[in-house]
Amino acid sequence: MNVLIYLIPVALGLGALGLVAFLWSVRTGQYSDLDGAAERILDDEADRRPDR
Template identity: 55%
Template sequence: MDVLVFMIPIATGLGLVGLCAFLWALRSGQYDDIEGAEYRVLQDD
């Protein structure tokens, strides 16, 4: 039961880090061109 004292804050912290990374990706435009990625895979440069 003592392990929950450590695991709950660690899990909450990792969740917040993931949420911050996702919000950063949204704001920096990582998801703007979803359809273009499928065509770039097929291009042979």
């Protein structure tokens, strides 16, 4: 039962760390262009170099 004294703050700390990381990624624009990356994967012209 004494282990809960350590586990509860650790769990809350990890949850807060995850929330901070998520909010940082939203503020820096990581989710601003979700369709662009999906379309770049399918674009064959982006894979070709001019020297080929």
